[in-house]
Amino acid sequence: MRVLLLIPSRESSMLLPTFADQMSPRRKMATSALACVLVGLAAAPLRGWLDPANVVMLFLLTVLVVAVVLGRNPAVLAAVLSVLLFDVFFVPPHFSLAVSNLQYLITFAVMLATALITGHLAATLQEQAADAGRRERRTRALYEIARQLAGALNDLQVREIVEGFITAEFAGRCQLLLGDAVGDDAAAWLVPARVAAVHAAGTRQIDGAVIYLPLKAPMRVRGVLAVHPGNTLDEAELAALDGLASLVAIAVERLHYVEVAQRSELETATERLRSSILSALSHDLRTPLTVLVGLADAIVLAAPGLSGPALDSARTLRDQAGRLAGLVANLLEMARLNAGSVTLRQEWQPLEEVVGSSLKLLGDALGRHRLRVDLPRDLPLLRFDAVLIERVLCNLLENAAKYSPADGEILIAAALAGDFVELSVGDRGPGFPEPFSAQVFEMFVRGDGESTTPGTGLGLAICRAIVDAHGGRMRIENPAGGGGRVVVSLPRGEPPVVEAEVM
Structure with missing residues (x-):
């Protein structure tokens, strides 16, 4: 047979x-x-x-x-x-x-x-x-959706591609949730608590007929893909959904970094253009302003030949010309800092010296304000550019004098804080507006936009640029006792050992 x-x-x-x-x-x-x-x-x-x-x-x-x-x-x-x-x-x-x-x-x-x-x-x-x-058909479908996701230009296109795949392959419906929150347009069959749990755990979970898949990208979990298939799925089909979630996660992360790169490139180009304009205007205005300030001083010095109203006008002209010259100097300094053309001349030196030189440089600019300095004796040597840190202190002290009562107290204090030394300048003025925002350190941004106090919003921007160049950081505070305070944190580093002198 x-x-x-x-x-x-x-x-x-x-x-x-x-x-x-x-x-x-x-x-x-x-x-x-x-x-x-x-x-x-x-x-x-x-x-x-x-x-x-x-x-x-x-x-x-x-x-x-x-x-x-x-x-x-x-x-x-x-x-x-x-x-x-x-x-x-x-x-x-x-x-x-x-x-x-x-x-x-x-x-x-x-x-x-x-x-x-x-x-x-x-x-x-x-x-x-x-x-x-x-398996071959599903692999071909995954390959096709990977090709489509690679060409997606935004999150909306990714959603459309994924929804089409789920409908064609599993006869079901789905919802792509970026992040761990469920929006107002979420489907009724979604469980918000389950979405948050899957996003936090990063593992697939099945709740009744709904399958929640984390979008695990190389950097972090980008969201959750919720799938409501038309019938019960076997292990092979669940594995295909896992592969789909991985492809979607990579596509979402790619779009995120493309957006970050584009935004960074736009910000860099904008900042470069703004710095170029500021630098050009500052250079063009510097010479005529110098001449204007000199002529105003000469007119004031010729006071015996001027009447009372004319002398007052001359003094006003000199003061306003000086303010305009200071503004142009700040613009030029900001342009130089943004362009990275400033070379730091850093040396190990005590903080007390730069505080003292800053106070001498200000002279009578603080007016009738009472000044108190609280610097511990055990402060270590710090490595910084004395001229630039002096500029930071002068700007902070001038701001404190502007925004505090004429006879108020200005406090300069320092303290150790881990790997940093914190130098603070505080006053008894109204403080910074709530809520605190890092925008106060941006150019042309003032703490109180409606203030009648003269200023251009460049002082804190210059201070932050200088501190950043030293590897430090700045922050603003409103102490519990009232007033405002700006804290400058400078890295301690490892100062050289100073040998004691032999008598």
């Missing part, structure tokens, strides 16, 4: 499951039984000319075809029916289950075993071919 094993081609393995999937299980069993009956009826008139072994081959072929087309259970039914039909129509006595020769029992057993094994192998191969086809 020879058994013919047919292996379906790739094309047939892709088409036959599609045909069989459209049939219900009951219809598959009925089709299997009908196929066996038709083969038996077709071969019955030829039993006088066909050898029983050839009839067995016809039934085995039927079982194989049923296994390939309809699957395992219909193939088992076909195997049993084939044995029964062979016994009834082709084994004497005909039309009876009885046998005239007991050797036919061995034939029935071998036929049944062969049919079952053949059907099982064929059905297994068919299932494996169908699984491979599904």
Whole structure:
């Protein structure tokens, strides 16, 4: 007895499951039984000319075809029916289950075993071919969506691509949530607490029929993809969803960094243009302003030849020219700092010296303000550019004098704070407006935009640029006792060891 094993081609393995999937299980069993009956009826008139072994081959072929087309259970039914039909129509006595020769029992057993094994192998191969086809199709779909996500220009396009994929592959719906919060436009089937938990844990979770997948990018979790499939998913389909979530996470992170790069490039170009304009204007205005200040001073010095109103006008002209010259100097200094053309001349030196030189430089600029200096004796040496830090202190002291009562107290204090030394300048004025904002350190930004106190909003910007160049940082505070305070933190570093003098 020879058994013919047919292996379906790739094309047939892709088409036959599609045909069989459209049939219900009951219809598959009925089709299997009908196929066996038709083969038996077709071969019955030829039993006088066909050898029983050839009839067995016809039934085995039927079982194989049923296994390939309809699957395992219909193939088992076909195997049993084939044995029964062979016994009834082709084994004497005909039309009876009885046998005239007991050797036919061995034939029935071998036929049944062969049919079952053949059907099982064929059905297994068919299932494996169908699984491979599904995996290949899903892999191709993932490759296609990866190509589409690589060309996405914004988050809206990413959402449209993902929704189309979920609809086509899983007959479901989804929602892409960037971040850990659920917006007002979220679907009713979403659970906000679950979204936050998945975003925090970074692991896939299943809540009833909804699957929550974290968008784990190389840097951090970018959000959550919630999927509501149209039917129950197996492990392979869940793995495909995990792959989809990884592709979406990479696409979202790419868009984020593209946006950051574009914004940074725009800010850099804007800052460069602004610095260029400020530098050009400052250079062009510096010479005529110097001449104007000199002429104003000369007019004031010629006071004996001027009447009272003329002398007052001359003094006003000198004061305003001086203020304008200071503004231009600040603009030029800011342009130089932003351009990075300032070279720091850093040396290890005590902080007390630069505080003293700053107070001498200000002279009478502090007016009637009471000045108090609180510098600990154990302050270490710091490495800084004395001229630039002196400029920082002068600006902070001038601001404190402007925004505090004429006879108020100005406090200069210093303290150790970890790897930094904090130098603060505080006053008894109204303090900084709430809430505190880092914008107060930007150019042309003032703490109180409606203040009548003269100023241009460049002082703190220059101070921050200088402190940043030293590797330090600045912050503003409103102490509990009232007033305002600006704190400058300078890095301590490792000062050199000063050897004691030998007497």
